[in-house]
Amino acid sequence: MVDLTALLADLAAESAQLDALVVALPPDAWRRPTPAPGWTIAHQIAHLAWTDHVARLAATDPAAFYGSVIAAPDPARLVDDGAAEFLAPSARLLARWRSGRTALAEALAAVPPGEKLPWYGTRMSATSMATARIMETWAHGEDVAEALGVTRTPTARLRHVAHLGFRTLGHGFAAHGRAAPTAPVRVTLTAPDGSTWAFGPADAADQVAGPALDFCLLVTQRRHRADLALVATGPTADEWLDVAQAFAGPPGAGRKPGAGRRAGARA
The missing domain is CATH 3.30.1050 (Nonspecific Lipid-transfer Protein; Chain A)
Incomplete structure (x- = not known):
């Protein structure tokens, strides 16, 4: 059995590591481009905030989650549109991401054992959702770190x-x-x-x-x-x-051989 409490603690730690990278950035640094084409550091954090939001909907109000899927004007642009929707001045964006990830953790902790949550093209348990959020937070944290020229030390997470x-x-x-x-x-x-x-x-x-x-x-x-x-x-x-693709949805563009730290995929 996977320990949801331990997973949520690791999600909080992964989020805190990324938070520490961006908390002291001046407003203009949030506009720095990242390896994902067209995405700045602000887009990366906005994407995480948006995904936390829809994941919380999935855990607390499945009808509202399905409604957001149906209302999407262009499913192929769901990820980009979600990030754009959550873009805001850096201080407001950071506060929104922080409150949203806290609310998501609380929602996942309250999901009854064995219950499956709706998601894009699948359904998943609270533990699977928490694991997916760790994966996304780490991956987008890599994009932010590369934009800042920072090499992060790998952890057991x-x-x-x-x-x-x-x-x-x-x-x-x-x-x-x-x-x-x-x-x-x-x-x-x-x-x-x-x-x-x-x-x-x-x-x-x-x-x-x-x-x-x-x-x-x-x-x-x-x-x-x-x-x-x-x-x-x-x-x-x-x-x-x-x-290989650990994230939901269509395949990303990935990276070309030798592209190193300068091309990426949105997940």
Whole structure:
């Protein structure tokens, strides 16, 4: 069983780490471009605030959540429109993100065990929603850090991102219009502290191995596989590294080989 309380604590810690990057920025720095085309630092925080808002709706008022989906003028622009809707002067935006993520944590903590929340194209438990929020906060935090020229130290919270990346193997194939694989894949990762994280059957013929940070950068489409120290063994594992996607929705543009810290995907 996954401990929701522990997940929410890690979500709060991940949010606090990103908060610390932006809290002292002057207003003009919030307009600095990030690796996601067309998005500034303000857009990144506005996106997180908007997603926290709709996630709270999903947890507290499913009818209102579905209503927001139906009312979207262009589903293909849902992410961009959501970020634009929540844009505001930096002090107001920061306050809105803080209050929104607190409200979301309270809402998720109150979800009855076993209840599934509506989401875009799926339904998920409160623990899955909290894990997804950790993944998004970390990934967009990477975009902000890159815009600021900051290299963040990986933490044990990456395990949540890595686990979600493993669990969404089939989604990555489906998002790219490919049949879901039938062969299992074993993922063996070196954690930030040097220990090993492993997912999937140990005797699987298809294997992915490498640093946990690199795997997380891949499944959030923050790096191209050619720029990462990940090794794929077997055809399913090899194809997966081309389509891996831990976030919901259509596939992002990803990054081109060698793009390093200057191109990205919106998730």
